[in-house]
Amino acid sequence: MKKILSILFLFLSLWASAQNEQLANNYFDRGEFEKALVSYEELLKAQQGNSNYFQKVIECYQQLQQFDKAEKAIQERLDKYKQSSLLIELGFNFQLQKNQEKANKQYNQAIDRIKKNANEAYGLAYTFERKALFDYALLAYKTALEIDPRLSFNFQMAMLYGQKGETDLMIETYLMEANLNPQNLPIIQNQLSRFMTEDGDENFNNSLKKALLIRTQKTQDVFWNDFLSWYFVQQKEYGKAFIQQKAIYKRNPESFGNIVNLGEMAIEDNDQDSAKEILTFVLENTNDLELLIQAHSYLMEMKIDHATDKDYVAITAELDQLIKEFGVSPYTLSLLELEADFTAFHLNNPEKAKAILKNAMEMPLNRYQTAAIKMQLADILLLEEKYNQALIYYSQVGEDMGGDITGQEAQLKTAKTSYFKGDFEWATHQLKVLKSAASQLIANDALDLFLLISDNTVEDSTQIALKKFARADFLLYQNKKAESLAQFQLILKEHKGEEIEPVTLLRIGKTYEKMGDFTKALENYNAIVTHHKECIYIDEALYYSAEIYNTNLSDVEKAKPLYEEIIFKHEDSIFFVDSRNKYRKLRGDTNL
Numbered sequence: 001m002k003k004i005l006s007i008l009f010l011f012l013s014l015w016a017s018a019q020n021e022q023l024a025n026n027y028f029d030r031g032e033f034e035k036a037l038v039s040y041e042e043l044l045k046a047q048q049g050n051s052n053y054f055q056k057v058i059e060c061y062q063q064l065q066q067f068d069k070a071e072k073a074i075q076e077r078l079d080k081y082k083q084s085s086l087l088i089e090l091g092f093n094f095q096l097q098k099n100q101e102k103a104n105k106q107y108n109q110a111i112d113r114i115k116k117n118a119n120e121a122y123g124l125a126y127t128f129e130r131k132a133l134f135d136y137a138l139l140a141y142k143t144a145l146e147i148d149p150r151l152s153f154n155f156q157m158a159m160l161y162g163q164k165g166e167t168d169l170m171i172e173t174y175l176m177e178a179n180l181n182p183q184n185l186p187i188i189q190n191q192l193s194r195f196m197t198e199d200g201d202e203n204f205n206n207s208l209k210k211a212l213l214i215r216t217q218k219t220q221d222v223f224w225n226d227f228l229s230w231y232f233v234q235q236k237e238y239g240k241a242f243i244q245q246k247a248i249y250k251r252n253p254e255s256f257g258n259i260v261n262l263g264e265m266a267i268e269d270n271d272q273d274s275a276k277e278i279l280t281f282v283l284e285n286t287n288d289l290e291l292l293i294q295a296h297s298y299l300m301e302m303k304i305d306h307a308t309d310k311d312y313v314a315i316t317a318e319l320d321q322l323i324k325e326f327g328v329s330p331y332t333l334s335l336l337e338l339e340a341d342f343t344a345f346h347l348n349n350p351e352k353a354k355a356i357l358k359n360a361m362e363m364p365l366n367r368y369q370t371a372a373i374k375m376q377l378a379d380i381l382l383l384e385e386k387y388n389q390a391l392i393y394y395s396q397v398g399e400d401m402g403g404d405i406t407g408q409e410a411q412l413k414t415a416k417t418s419y420f421k422g423d424f425e426w427a428t429h430q431l432k433v434l435k436s437a438a439s440q441l442i443a444n445d446a447l448d449l450f451l452l453i454s455d456n457t458v459e460d461s462t463q464i465a466l467k468k469f470a471r472a473d474f475l476l477y478q479n480k481k482a483e484s485l486a487q488f489q490l491i492l493k494e495h496k497g498e499e500i501e502p503v504t505l506l507r508i509g510k511t512y513e514k515m516g517d518f519t520k521a522l523e524n525y526n527a528i529v530t531h532h533k534e535c536i537y538i539d540e541a542l543y544y545s546a547e548i549y550n551t552n553l554s555d556v557e558k559a560k561p562l563y564e565e566i567i568f569k570h571e572d573s574i575f576f577v578d579s580r581n582k583y584r585k586l587r588g589d590t591n592l
Contacts, residue, residue, distance in 0.1 A: 033063040074165040084113040120142040238266040238274035297334040465500040502532040531586040539573035
């Protein structure tokens with residue numbers, strides 16, 4: 001019984017302490033420092049060794065400009081606990097009183113402690129950094145290195161250089177750390193990519209590229225070629241990244257997987273020329289069955305994406321030849337999936353497509369391959385307007401793959417199926433969950449569809465226009481572009497001036513673009529830019545127009561002002577970074 005009472009008492013004490021701490025934090029966050037001080041002093045009295053409570057007490061004194069009390073409290077704690085970080089706290093208290101001489105004296109005493117024990121640098125540098133005393137934080141690390149050169153603080157020092165705006169030193173230090181500890185490379189590249197995408201320092205990208213180029217020229221270590229390839233990928237310059245990957249391949253012929261992945265990235269970013277060059281190189285230089293099939297699959301996928309009716313016979317023959325050459329097996333699953341998709345959506349033969357996939361299901365497949373086949377079967381059933389059967393397959397994949405990206409993709413397709421059916425309430429329910437999906441692409445698609453439904457329900461509770469729009473979208477899914485265009489045009493006529501108008505113009509523009517009619521595509525995008533300046537689709541209309549002028553019509557002078565408008569008026573757009581990079585290239589900047 002005594003044991004139970006003791007546990008209960010301990011639990012109640014901890015609960016009370018947590019409540020008091022929350023109250024103190026609330027006071028502090030609201031700027032009510034006198035009330036916060038009383039609460040923190042009570043907490044510190046109960047737990048005298050708690051450094052967090054002590055720090056808050058000192059900060060309250062300082063906010064209330066009670067610097068003498070703060071100094072006395074810090075000195076007493078320093079005498080009692082001998083903690084070196086308290087020297088910095090004492091110095092900072094002097095600094096707040098604009099007594100820099102006394103402050104520096106305390107800071108230098110802290111540095112002297114490092115000279116006696118190099119390991120003190122970890123805690124002291126962190127305390128200096130927390131006070132935004134970056135020069136002293138760097139001095140702490142440098143002092144420790146003088147005492148014990150075996151220590152490594154490159155990562156910490158690079159971050160400090162970045163905070164000071166000394167980007168050249170930051171780059172050099174990060175690259176030094178990457179070479180010494182390659183296991184830290186992903187973290188370092190993540191840090192560097194943050195600076196690469198910021199607008200504040202246009203020289204940063206050029207400095208990083210120069211530093212990497214120097215290293216590739218001075219050493220034969222392929223580590224630097226790979227790093228430089230990563231840099232060019234961040235800039236979406238896949239042709240230049242490929243040059244580096246080829247250099248790696250010449251020294252290490254086992255590195256073909258990276259080249260195939262590079263080709264895939266080029267496809268995803270619509271750099272068709274680089275993708276073809278990369279994948280053709282793969283076909284000419286490897287006998288690896290898996291890589292050959294992968295490269296052929298990507299090349300065929302590109303052909304199908306840009307095919308017109310007159311190309312269908314040749315594509316059918318090429319697919320048949322590839323499957324005949326490599327056989328029907330789990331290895332050729334990507335080719336079989338392509339054949340099924342092409343047969344259903346382009347040749348309008350869903351029965352044959354389903355037979356291809358059902359035969360593939362009989363092969364020994366892993367769970368990811370099985371999920372992919374089920375998903376494609378569902379896609380074809382949806383094409384046939386067999387909604388319920390499609391939903392069964394999508395649901396199976398969603399359940400089987402759990403929180404995996406494949407499972408989330410199946411959930412998104414489930415929501416789209418509900419949308420196509422006109423069941424907007426259920427679609428919205430599913431999309432709310434997917435807005436926070438791990439995959440940014442899925443999250444963005446879910447958010448776009450969610451906004452489409454919600455925006456066109458506010459003014460029109462009967463959702464008449466939205467139902468027509470969903471039907472037109474479904475015709476687009478069925479690859480019936482002419483019928484879809486007719487339906488979208490009818491919406492413009494019957495619902496002119498309504499919320500649905502700008503997104504309808506966007507769909508029409510995108511459809512004409514896919515059909516290769518760039519003039520009509522631009523007309524519809526321009527209608528959004530001219531008549532719907534406040535809508536959420538304005539940045540898309542600007543970007544798609546700029547891309548047509550830049551890529552398809554080679555009219556640089558018309559592309560530049562469109563990219564520029566995104567840069568200066570739509571900084572929150574997902575197209576902002578890409579627009580800025582392309583604008584700089586078109587403008588002829590050398591510091592890329």
